[in-house]
Amino acid sequence: MPPNVPLADALGCLVRSGRKISASSSDLSLPKRNRRVRKLNGPAQMWYVGAMNRSGLAETGAHRRGFLLLDAEKLSDREVRDRFQPPPDIDIELQIKRSVLLIGNRGSGKTMLLRKLSGIAGDAVRVYGDLRSILNPVSRETGSAGLSMGMIRPSLEGAARAMAVSLIAAWFADSCRAQGLPVDAGALQQCLPKPEPKDVAEAGSFASLWSYLATHTRVDMYRNGPEVHTLVKFVAACAAQVSDSRKLLLLLDRAEAVPYPATEAVIQLLDQSNPFIAVMAARPGILGADAAVSLDSPAFGDDYDGFHLGRSPYSGDWRDFQKNVLESWIPNCTAKIPPDELDLILRLSRDSLRFAIEICSSSFNREGLYDAELRRKHIVRMQNVLRDSAQGRLRHLNADIGGLVRLARAESKPSFCLPVQVCLEPREEQGSLFRIGRSVREMTLDERFVQLALRIGLLTTVDGVEWHPFALLEAVEVFPLYIWREGDTWCDTQPSK
């Protein structure tokens, strides 16, 4: 977009709670709260509001408070091609040759990168799936979801894992059929519960095998399998039926939402020995504990690659990347925001590009001018939403998240400044407190808290540290947006002692 286009025009694609901001309108006032729009036409198609409840702040209930909600999953291929900015330190052209685990915080661009990876895969057969939706029946049946880390009855864990195998296989079969790809019926049969449900004959009348399993089977019916390896065999069998020149690319999003008994089934798909390529996106803090327990699980680094988006979020490279992304979504905005304010927004957003876009887009007044007071109010509202959300999810482990924030402010050494890292006393017997390679039930409450807080985004890995399923973290960082107050200083701006 030319640099002389008014900002309001540039924001034309943005919708706030269902209200499209047209190029001719400069009205940026907050919308009616309860208005919900599912999908909008035209250039605004990329924005989803409220009832979608699918990503970012949506899961925090922010849709009821008038926040913008960006969902990269719903972008068209063309929009992905136009908007995508390459993250630093990642050579996506090379890495697509092997299965990949994409790690990144909420809004760090995992889905965008996932889709970009699929776009450059030549004539590969792409199958995209949202693991949260696919495995939702397991969560519904057992009460265990990835973002709640709810414990289930141990005797049901095997059945939950088997149910996950069946559901993923069924989803994959449906996806293949939708794309006109052959499905190996024999291998699929091995992935179904044994004995088969009584009315399996009716399955054909359902829109999909997945919906049949989701509605007609219970977790109890999976006590006798199927085993995890049957899923890999099935996908491999289907991949073998794709012609030699075409690769099968399995794109799996939201792996953080996988219930813990099912992580083994999911991570097996990443094994490089499989005749297909799997690319999986997840937040830090997942796919560690229970996937690492199994001796035959593929090993990070050996059997699949990993990218941590925003590993060094305070580096110059990442700062440039943030600016590029902001410019691609809100052209000219970086020029209109005072440098110190822009610096603050980028630091607070850290590795979450979505937060940066959210704050920037909310900091312009009706005249299209940057307003620091609007920015401050919006950040305070975001903080309230985010803390409420974190408190809700972590309540069973810590009833006072605010107390943790106060603790960080009060006991930081040598003096409080941002960012803040939390170092915990290590375990008594060996290793670090944040030892990931252990079962969920073996973790201390502290470790469980850290794992869940990493998933939620309250805590994150410190600058320069890459998270992977076997990571031994000695310290974690409190996400700056949760702890910041107006007037707080940053450590690198203070004189060194």
Place this chain on the structure above:
Amino acid sequence: MVRYSTVQVARGRLTGGGPRPQQEQAIFVAYSFDRQESETFRQELESRLRNTTSMRRVKVRDGHVAEGRPWASSIRKRLQSAHLLVADLTVVEPEVLCECGFAWGLGCPIVPVISATRAMRSLPEWIRDLQIGSYGTEAAWDALIDSIAEHLNARNPSREPVPSPVPNQVLLLRANGGTPPVADQLQAAASRYGLDCQEADVQSASLDEDNLDVLWQVASSSAVVAPLTGTQNDNFAFFSVGMVLARPTAGEARSKLYRRIILHCTVPSVESTLTTTFRRNHRSIRVTSASTILQELHEFGRRFDNWRMGQEKP
């Protein structure tokens, strides 16, 4: 390199609670090697635990010891490092009961189980104070796995700690309301060495938390005299052997006073049925006949005397 301000947080501060058990967990399966059903139970239990994500790394141990290894001390070490004992009591055997007593004496929770086909009434009454698990049906297995997980994940011990043995405490166990042979002489011998001699009835024994008097007495005694009558009452004696072995010394002095359990066979045929565990010349276990019971107590009295004078060597 980014500069951070740092907060050091002690264990448990993030969650406001204390640390959970942190070692890798292990369970000990006490079962009868001679019975195929019991052997199958042990294999099936391990298989099901391996299939349970959150307990896949729980170590499953039993009394099998490699040839050439000292089996008694090996089993004791395994029991000491176990966090839970699962005992197959489908057929009540002295060895299994001894292992149960050992675990109980260490404060390790016990999960007694029987085959689904076995009547619970066949178990000793005092064991039935614990909830008895079973195996053989899917529902029973599920309940058993859940119970094991619950025990392993309990943040607090399920019961009060077992009291420490008192050096001058002697306990005479009575069976069927009777008194031990030469009870008067035993009392007299005990008083001669300054030992406090008490009596308890085996039939009053209970694993119920509100009625642990007899077990507390066994745990707090340095010497226990228990009869073997060839009846169900013997089971408690075997259990007591385990309790004594779990904490083999009494007192806090530099030199150690080794506890002793004297099993006196009132029926001669009983002695021949005892397995090697009990016939072994362990310093804490004596199997005697009625005629030598007094000598055994005198010997313990002398050891106690020496220990009190600080002369006994470990």
